Structures are given as C-alpha cells and as structure tokens.
Amino acid sequence: MRVIINHASIFDGTGSPVFSGSVAVENQRIVEISDSPIAPDSGDQVIDAQGKTLMPGLVEAHAHLTWPTSVEKFVPGMYLPPEELALTAARNARILLDHGFTSAYSAGALSKTLEISLNAQLTSGGMPGPRLVPSSVEREPPNESELDPGKVEAHAIGPEGVKAFVKECADIGAKAVKFLISGESALKPGASHELLYSKEELMAAGEQARESDVWLTGHAHANDAVKWGVEAGFRVLYHCTYADDDAIDMLAAKKDEIFVAPTIGIIQATLDANPPPHMDMTHMKEDAAIVLAAQKALVPKLRAKGIKLLPGGDYGFPFNPNGRNARDLELWVEHFGYTPAEVLQAATQFGGEIMGMGNELGLIKQGYLADLLLVDGDPTKDVTLLQNKANLHMIMQDGKLYKAPQNLTVNA
Numbered sequence: 001m002r003v004i005i006n007h008a009s010i011f012d013g014t015g016s017p018v019f020s021g022s023v024a025v026e027n028q029r030i031v032e033i034s035d036s037p038i039a040p041d042s043g044d045q046v047i048d049a050q051g052k053t054l055m056p057g058l059v060e061a062h063a064h065l066t067w068p069t070s071v072e073k074f075v076p077g078m079y080l081p082p083e084e085l086a087l088t089a090a091r092n093a094r095i096l097l098d099h100g101f102t103s104a105y106s107a108g109a110l111s112k113t114l115e116i117s118l119n120a121q122l123t124s125g126g127m128p129g130p131r132l133v134p135s136s137v138e139r140e141p142p143n144e145s146e147l148d149p150g151k152v153e154a155h156a157i158g159p160e161g162v163k164a165f166v167k168e169c170a171d172i173g174a175k176a177v178k179f180l181i182s183g184e185s186a187l188k189p190g191a192s193h194e195l196l197y198s199k200e201e202l203m204a205a206g207e208q209a210r211e212s213d214v215w216l217t218g219h220a221h222a223n224d225a226v227k228w229g230v231e232a233g234f235r236v237l238y239h240c241t242y243a244d245d246d247a248i249d250m251l252a253a254k255k256d257e258i259f260v261a262p263t264i265g266i267i268q269a270t271l272d273a274n275p276p277p278h279m280d281m282t283h284m285k286e287d288a289a290i291v292l293a294a295q296k297a298l299v300p301k302l303r304a305k306g307i308k309l310l311p312g313g314d315y316g317f318p319f320n321p322n323g324r325n326a327r328d329l330e331l332w333v334e335h336f337g338y339t340p341a342e343v344l345q346a347a348t349q350f351g352g353e354i355m356g357m358g359n360e361l362g363l364i365k366q367g368y369l370a371d372l373l374l375v376d377g378d379p380t381k382d383v384t385l386l387q388n389k390a391n392l393h394m395i396m397q398d399g400k401l402y403k404a405p406q407n408l409t410v411n412a
C-alpha cells in the first residue's frame, strides 16, 4: 500500500524553486517523485494536492520540550512537580508535531532522564511527537539562579566532574549533552560575557564526548565561549552573539561538522512581551535589543562563510510558548535577509543534517524518510503560513499520516 500525493507544488528542501509534481510513499520512505500524476494501484491511498505545497517536515534546532509553557497552556515560572513535568513534556512533543515540526534537536531539559524516557515512547510509536535528539539537564556550575540545574541534579566541578557528567548523560541514553559555556545576560546582567567553564573543563568534556560517542551542545554568547566550544569539539553552538572575526573563521574551518542556531525567537519575544506590572522586564528588553542588533550583523557574516545556520528559538518560556516555533522562519526573513525558500532550506535540509540523518532526512528525494507537510498555499512566497496549523493540510511522519487530509481517497 502506497500513499500517492498527486498534483502538488513541491518544495524539496534544497532551496530550489517549487516545481509541479507527484510523490509516492511506501512504508517509511519516498519511493517515487514524478512530474506527472502517479497511477494508483488497488488499495493505494491518494491525495489530490492541487493548490498546495508539499515540503519536508520542519526541524526545530533548539527545542525545550520540558519548558512548560505552550500555545495550549500558559504556565507561570519554569518548574513543575515531576509528574506534571512529564505530562507537560509529552504534551509539548505532540504540540510541536501538530505544528509541523517532525523533528527536534534538544537544547537541554529540566530533568535528568525525562527526554530520554519520552524519546523511547516517541520511537516506539506509542506517543505523538517529533523525532528527537534527547538531552539531559542543561549543565552549568552551581549557582543561585532559578534555572540552576544543580537543583535537579548536583554536579561535581573541575575537568573530572565535567567528564563524569558527560559520561553519565551518555550512559543513560542522551544523544546530546548541553553546557552553558557562557552565562545569560537576560537572567543576570553582564553574564553573557562571563565564561562559566575553564578551557580545561571544556576540553575534558570534548574528550569524554568522543569517547562516549555523544554530541556536545553549547549555550555560547561570549566570544571566547564560541572559540573554546569550537576547539573542544562542540557540534552545535547556540547564539554566538559576540563572536568576532577570529571566532567566525574558527567556525568556518569546521563548517562541515558544526551547526549554529542564533535563537532569534526568544529575542523577539522578549522585545514584544507585555508583562504584568509586577514583572520588570526592563533589563531583559535592553539586553534583547543589543543581542538582536549583534545577530543582525553576525548572521550574514556566518552565512557568507558557509556555516550552517538553523532556526530554533528557545520556545517554552511563558512569553515564548512551545508551538510558536515556526515564527522563527518569519523572523529570519525580517531580520537576517533570508528569502522564505532559504530559511525553509535551513529548517529542512540542514535540519536533517543536525539530526545526524542528512543522508535520509530533510529533503523530498527518492529513498528519503517520508516526513512531509502539505501546506495550503505556498510558504516559499509567504512563510508565515506555517505559523497557523490550520494551514497544514497533511502531516506525515515516517511515512505514516499523523494528520490525514480530508480529501484522502482509497483506490478501489
């Protein structure tokens, strides 16, 4: 039994112009792409996609499924009791898939093991959600902040402590291990320029990650945080706000193995937030304006050097809910000079690559896994279409129809 999608406009994920064509899916994979309608066999499911755009599923490069707020539920604060956190993360996973995100790369969790357990549920097919690169707690040295992961799990310090953490994360099944290499000015003024780890500790993390076969992910605003992260072998670096030309050259030298996500969603959401009178966001807004200006200058430079940049924007805060993830696409067009097709390539083709599946995910290509969206209208003309899940006529993941189109027919 195949699923045949005829008369579609196809955006294949490479950034090439949309073309008219038809696609057949069998089991998990795309088995045929044709420029004319594909004739169904008996029992095939057929979808007429006239007026709609078929594209690869979106990939969120900076997901926080355990950050509680979503478009369906506002949660003040960040911490929930464990049972509620588990259910909330499962709901957030479903919400991302509902909004067309068929894959997500975790940027860290508020629980040691939750994403790993959740991923087991997702991969067994028992629960809806994106393909997930799961992480453990975001690690930073012990501190007084509300988000201190030491509240979840105490960490030893020094190179040996860091190595033990990486090894433990790998042993329990995390695929990516997240470190806050530098701090966060939105939470503590000036902290984005402070290094939270020594170079020795980061190099130790890199050594252990290679030994344990796990990826390192870094929160890195400070210039040296970017440089040390590159040197230590971090695979994904977030923000990179204050990277200078030397840091950019270091990233460029490893452009085939490193991914950068500037996470503009949270910055714009901070600027847009309209907090109640008892919440003072003055400092956060001042910092966000600085970060936005820095990233508007930075992103074109990184791009010119061929560094892979991906959308993903720290969704999950009360003012930046999970489910709003596709807003990043619009922000890239608005702030970074991308065309819709270019940012869609970043969210699909590069998305497959950040998932470690670039040879089988992120493109509409024969033999690739069928993670597909059928969108009402043309998102390469208006990328904001993807912000409204009602425009997602069909969501297919791994060849299965998660959201079946209303006009699906079965050939007799």
Ligand SMILES: [Zn+2]
Binding pocket: 062, 064, 107, 314
């Ligand atoms: Zn984050």
